[in-house]
Amino acid sequence: HLVASLPCYLEENVDRQRGDGVYQGSVDALRILNDLGYGIDPDLSLDLVYNPVGPTLPPSQETLEEDYRRELDDRFGIRFTRLITITNTPIGQFLGDLKRSGKRGEYFDLLSDAFNPDTVDNLMCRHQISVNWNGFLFDCDFNLALRKPVIDPNVRHISDFDLETLKNREIYTDNHCLACTAGAGSSCGGALVGKEEAMAERNHE
Ligand code: SF4
Secondary structure (H helix, E strand, O other): OEEEEOOOOOHHHHHHHHOOOHHHHHHHHHHHHHHOOOOOOOOOOEEEEEOOOOOOOOOOHHHHHHHHHHHHHHHHOOOOOEEEEOOOOOOHHHHHHHHHOOOHHHHHHHHHHOEOHHHHHHOHHHHOOEEOOOOEEEOOHHHHHOOOOOOOHHHOEHHHOOHHHHHOOOOOOOHHHHHHHEOOOOOOOOOOOOHHHHHHHHHHO
16 A cells, blocks of 8 residues: 655646656656556555645545546546545644744634534544654654653553553644644545545445
8 A cells, every 4th residue: 555645736836845857756656656556456555645735724635536536647647546635734844834934823723713523533643653763652643743752651652552541541732733623634544524434435445
């Protein structure tokens, strides 16, 4: 199962975000992967990842997936399994960009105004944990990036792994979590609302 970032189906937008020549390189790589069966053989999934260029919410995952499918097929005959849309989490470099451009407050307002309680049951931190290189446990990759480990010191390391305790642990949250709960929600698996239906459909396929 491969997951590949392709922030737009248009060359101009990809090269502006990622640098000159990145789009063509990505197209070449996707063609090779298609030739190997990825994105075509049901056992060789090839998911593409979209994230907005700036401080906006991603569009509907379903609608954008249709656009990607049509455009990449028409232009290059490229096939893929599923599009994943991700909301930019306001930490690290992206948070720095927001501060420099004076858009930090505006972006947090956008995220909190779009808070969707229906996303909460499917949040990544409710169903998985992240492990760093030396075995410490984190509620998610974002908390790992922020160096905020699991709150309970008794299960903070993989050597203390205890499923029941971890399932019922308190999760470290802060305002960056608003990116996961805005609109249709966001996770490494894409939108969160309607996820069960999407998973059921995929499993059926
Ligand atoms: S950023 Fe917050 S809400 Fe999102 S997965 Fe991590 S802990 Fe959960």
